[in-house]
């Protein structure tokens with residue numbers, strides 16, 4: 001299927017590794033011009049070079065911490081200054097730390113609010129005027145299966161990602177007339193650095209080994225395994241494409257059947 005992504009300008013936040021990197025690679029494979037950001041410059045530049053060397057297409061690395069409003073906005077501004085516009089915005093970042101409610105503090109909630117919700121809003125405020133002008137845009141918010149089925153101890157993540165999907169659903173309505181499509185993607189357990197750290201933390205807490213934690217997760221997933229980052233990226237690339245032209249306001253899980261609800 002021709003996805004119609006050639007020469008589209010795509011911005012992927014939190015993309016030096018994990019899901020963001022797989023998404024950037026997937027979009028670049030389809031011929032999009034991609035800008036990526038992360039906080040650590042070295043790995044970010046290595047990732048950009050890695051994608052360039054695989055595909056021969058230019059990838060623009062921009063160092064930015066999207067939990068800081070100015071930096072999130074600058075990521076978009078710098079990419080637009082370089083490429084001229086933005087067609088596709090994928091909002092993504094690291095996840096807030098695991099904690100039970102009584103372990104959290106007001107400061108932790110504030111940090112998580114900026115990392116998870118405000119980061120997406122800031123990037124969108126910058127990107128939407130360009131999308132409106134060209135009457136074409138795709139905003140894809142990376143959230144988590146936890147918006148459909150909250151995950152134990154991820155109090156901050158479960159709560160603030162719910163705000164993100166509330167935002168995307170409402171925004172989809174507001175910008176549809178300018179052919180800007182807004183969707184949320186909810187990954188289930190996916191084999192990335194973050195999940196390995198989560199497994200280690202849980203193993204420590206339960207006085208067991210990481211492999212036991214993975215086994216426990218796998219038993220809850222009908223497909224019996226965690227996803228690869230590419231399996232999540234495949235949906236994002238499709239949603240970013242011309243072929244997804246009638247899909248907006250959706251909150252779609254990619255979770256191997258983990259979520260047991262009907263809708």
Ligand SMILES: NC(=O)c1ccc[n+]([C@@H]2O[C@H](COP(=O)([O-])OP(=O)(O)OC[C@H]3O[C@@H](n4cnc5c(N)ncnc54)[C@H](OP(=O)(O)O)[C@@H]3O)[C@@H](O)[C@H]2O)c1
Nearest residue numbers: 014016017018019038039040065066094095144190192194
């Ligand atoms: N993996 C899963 O199973 C899973 C499932 C559901 C949801 N998620 C969520 O999806 C997101 C990505 O997960 P992942 O597994 O790909 O994580 P990851 O492997 O830890 O990668 C996170 C990426 O985001 C960057 N990043 C982190 N904080 C940032 C910030 N403040 N500003 C800019 N870039 C930032 C990191 O680079 P730097 O450290 O250099 O900034 C890295 O490139 C997270 O929010 C996670 O909670 C993951």
